[in-house]
Amino acid sequence: MTDRDTQQHGGRALPEATLERLTVYLRALEAAQLAGQRTVSSETLASAAGANPAILRKDLSLLGGSFGRRGVGYDVPGLADHIGATLGLKRQWRMAIIGAGNLGRALAGFSGFRGHGFELKAILDQSPTEVGRSVAGLRVSPASELESIVAAESVNMAVIAVPGAVAQGVCDQLVAAGIRSILNFAPVVLQAPAEVNIRQVDMSRELQILAYYAHQGVGHQDAVPPLQSE
Amino acid sequence: MTDRDTQQHGGRALPEATLERLTVYLRALEAAQLAGQRTVSSETLASAAGANPAILRKDLSLLGGSFGRRGVGYDVPGLADHIGATLGLKRQWRMAIIGAGNLGRALAGFSGFRGHGFELKAILDQSPTEVGRSVAGLRVSPASELESIVAAESVNMAVIAVPGAVAQGVCDQLVAAGIRSILNFAPVVLQAPAEVNIRQVDMSRELQILAYYAHQGVGHQDAVPPLQSE
DNA sequence: AATTGTGAATTCTTTCACAGCA
DNA sequence: TGCTGTGAAAGAATTCACAATT
Structure with missing residues (x-):
């Protein structure tokens, strides 16, 4: 030791x-x-x-x-x-959320990441109707400014909350802007260079796994360890 | 064994x-x-x-x-x-979403689960200001009707999209109503009987794991296999 | 007496490598 | 030839069980 x-x-x-x-x-x-x-x-x-x-x-x-x-x-x-x-929660993580729809707004309002070094620096959207709105105390910026905002705010972590069809494009832009940590909520497998860390959150996956267990009648409970007998 | x-x-x-x-x-x-x-x-x-x-x-x-x-x-x-x-996607899965905030609405609008046997039957909320609103073609029902709605609509899968502080209570109600498959978006570890399957989706967890890899400078990429040199 | 910390044993998962088949 | 399917080997992760420590 x-x-x-x-x-x-x-x-x-x-x-x-x-x-x-x-x-x-x-x-x-x-x-x-x-x-x-x-x-x-x-x-x-x-x-x-x-x-x-x-x-x-x-x-x-x-x-x-x-x-x-x-x-x-x-x-x-x-x-x-x-x-x-x-x-690594003693460091400062500066986040941007891409996509200001229901999901992006929900994530922006999620307080769970505050107080652990995570700070939301920007929220961006493609649609002119969203740009300018106030979300979680930030103004929604146009997606076209992604690269300059990442640089200006020293963003080093990004959350993708856009529809699946445009997620890979957003991912490419993020990588080009120098981001190497991405949390993806879109239901697609993103392709990116190996040095980029991507985590995927996927409702379909979770539902399908639940369906499997229910279908098979398997009780699979992570949360309760088997009791020791004897 | x-x-x-x-x-x-x-x-x-x-x-x-x-x-x-x-x-x-x-x-x-x-x-x-x-x-x-x-x-x-x-x-x-x-x-x-x-x-x-x-x-x-x-x-x-x-x-x-x-x-x-x-x-x-x-x-x-x-x-x-x-x-x-x-x-088990050939069966019919009848879902309810508990919580009609930004997250619940985003999940309700998520089309990814349709066409695989998943059908959204109800969305519920505690707050009178949400009840009655129309979300994804459904009217938001009062949370107090959870048990009767589950029975009436034969709901067999539930999604928890409420704040952490009330998630365990909702979970208990769902279990009491006979639900055995739960997808939880609230940032708490739910306690439930072993026959109840719970899957957890957790933004904090994912961000913290990204932070770890970035902090350590480890390139960890699930999504892309090592390239063969060609 | 209670509870950690950890080698050793066990179980689970991934990878290899090749036989078998179209 | 090209690609699957699968035993066997290698590698990880988990669990056991107990000596060490407060």
């Missing part, structure tokens, strides 16, 4: 499954903090996060530092801080 | 990673069909879906029937049909 080059900055990338769980632990820790808890056990935290204690401990062990105390549990603010630092 | 699953078509439950990819293959097949292609090779299809050919073939082999022809490729409509049948 004194071995610093194993994990930490510049160390190895964490498995994606671990990353997804870390975001959930972080949320559960924030809820625990609001509830006034100073420490949590892996069992409590895992249960709030819908995970199991063993994998939680394994995940945290990949983070490096040791934020638990044996016999006691994890220090709530300390661990939250450590996870936040690992995820 | 008991092997509790002997499903139809000689199928046990498919791995979740496979399910997620199947939905992408399906979309790519539909695009190919629109483009007039009759057959696709695993290489072409994988490239359109951002996967690699080997895992695509393995995924399809888990489905049972054989929809490829050696030396030729896959029959586009045949394979699309087979994947659709596997996912």
Whole structure:
């Protein structure tokens, strides 16, 4: 554990499954903090996060530092801080949302990303009827100004909230403007150079997976670990 | 351990990673069909879906029937049909959206789920100012009528698009009304009995994972397989 | 006594590589 | 020839189980 080059900055990338769980632990820790808890056990935290204690401990062990105390549990603010630092939430992320329809406006109003270094700097739309409207305290800018706004506002993360038919075009423009982190809500697989990180949020995918489980009669519940017997 | 699953078509439950990819293959097949292609090779299809050919073939082999022809490729409509049948998209899924804010309205207007057996039957909201409005051709119903609407419309799938603070309450009501498939857009981990399937869509999670990769300078691209040098 | 941290065992997933078929 | 389908191999992720620590 004194071995610093194993994990930490510049160390190895964490498995994606671990990353997804870390975001959930972080949320559960924030809820625990609001509830006034100073420490949590892996069992409590895992249960709030819908995970199991063993994998939680394994995940945290990949983070490096040791934020638990044996016999006691994890220090709530300390661990939250450590996870936040690992995820890069101490930096400033300057976002733009492309598309000011219902979805873009909903995302703009979503408060969940504030307070973790995410700041919404611009919202853009192609349609003249949307341009100029006020959304979440910002004026909607014309899509044609994408490149200059990205530069002027130092935008380094973008959210695509446009119809599928134009999403790839928007993606290309974003890449050309230097953006390398994109969250895509349009129902298309975007093609982009390998250095661009794209995450996809896809309602159809989720509905189809739900349909599969319901169709098969499989009870698949992420949130509740199987009980140990014996 | 008991092997509790002997499903139809000689199928046990498919791995979740496979399910997620199947939905992408399906979309790519539909695009190919629109483009007039009759057959696709695993290489072409994988490239359109951002996967690699080997895992695509393995995924399809888990489905049972054989929809490829050696030396030729896959029959586009045949394979699309087979994947659709596997996912349960031949059945009728009757949906309700809870929450008629920007997000609920955006989801209601999202055409992507139509034509795959998904039919939006109701949209509900707590607030009297939303009730009665017309959204996607439906009138917004009061949230208090949830149980009776679910029964009257035989709703069997629900989408939660309400603020985090009330999401667990809505979830409890849905479960009480007999819903066992829930897609949750609220940023909370829902607690529900194991027989209820819940999928979570979470903007914070995705942004935080993007932040991690950008922070670490890791290029992680799901959508594009490493290019072969040619 | 309680709970973490982690090697070892297990299970799951992906990739390889090639036989089999059109 | 070209491409699928699939066992076998390799690689990851998860779970177990217990020594270490407060």
